[in-house]
Amino acid sequence: MTTWTTASRISTAGVHLDGDLSLPEHPAGLVLFAHGSGSSRHSPRNRAVAEALNRHRLATLLVDLLTADEERVDLHTADLRFDVGLLADRLIGIIDWLREEPETAALPIGLFGASTGAAAALVAAADRPGQVHAVVSRGGRPDLAGPALIQVAAPTLLIVGERDPRVLELNEQARNTMRAAAELRIIPAATHLFEEPGTLEQVAEQAARWFGDHLAAPAARR
Template identity: 65%
Template sequence: MEIRTTETAVPTAGVQLTGDLVVPAQARAIVLFAHGSGSSRRSPRNRLVADALNRQSLATLLVDLLTVPEEAVDDRTGELRFDIGLLTERLVGIVDWLGSGGPAGPLPIGLFGASTGAAAALAAAAARPDQVYAVVSRGGRPDLAGADLNRVRAGTLLLVGGLDTEVIRLNERARAELPAGAQLRVVPGASHLFEEPGTLDQVAREAADWFTAALPAQPG
């Protein structure tokens, strides 16, 4: 299946961001990616996962949640990538934009978050329970979503590397705050960035299966 990526202007929360959009033929839903600390929409890890979702007839939108000037500041200070309130506000704005039709039509929405992006994804899911149906976190910091965790209604899957012991502990704590049905799965032999052979492929398979099961088919 040919996968064609379109660079798309994404309006949200008073700014315009840049996203990479893929809409397979007969797409049944769309997954919005919130990348993590110091990463970007061009992250090869997120792109590998997005490709797996596209092969399952899921559209994907990978967005840089910071503007170019903000990214320059963050490269120096590292502070904006941990501004969960800012990242959440922008994700919620994109969810609303997608829900109103956006560039892909009114498709059911899922969120994929990595590192600090996972906290923003969960907080956005809590803010938009009638629009976000599923969330997957890869090596995420869901604990940073704080009190929003127990308001999440979307089906949630937390994926953590087996060698990432501190992040496992943080995800276990977050899982206890999430409603029943959320799952924590540990990928054996994987470190925080899932650089070990085969581990990121497992993440892609798990995410594709989770979204396929949790996201409703497009009406009509």
């Protein structure tokens, strides 16, 4: 199966953000990635997951949620990467942009968030319930979504490493708080970054199944 990747320049929330849009043949949906603390669209972990999703006929969009100037500042202060409201506002703008682009306008959207990016993804899902049909969190901090957590309507999969006890506890609390359908999956022997052999592949497979199940449903109902 052929996948085409193009560089995108996205105007949202008063800034211009760089992204990489990958479109396989006849995509069943599109997954927008929200990277974690101090990361970018070049994250090797998110790219590995995105490539796996592409093989499952899911389009992907990896975006830098901070501008180049902001990234330089954040490198020294680490403030912006934890500004969930800022990141969520930009994700919401990107969702709106996807709805305006001819290639992606008809595709049901899912969000894949890592670390603090997962909180931003959940806030965006709560703000755009008619557009976001599924969420997957990898080693995420759903607790940072605040009151938006109970407003999320999209089915949500929380993936956590077995050897990431604090994040596992926070995700268990989030699952029990959410009103939407939410499942917690624990990857055996994995730590926070899923660097152990085979663990990231398990994340990608779980995510592909979740998006495959939940992104196909809206299209089928039209």
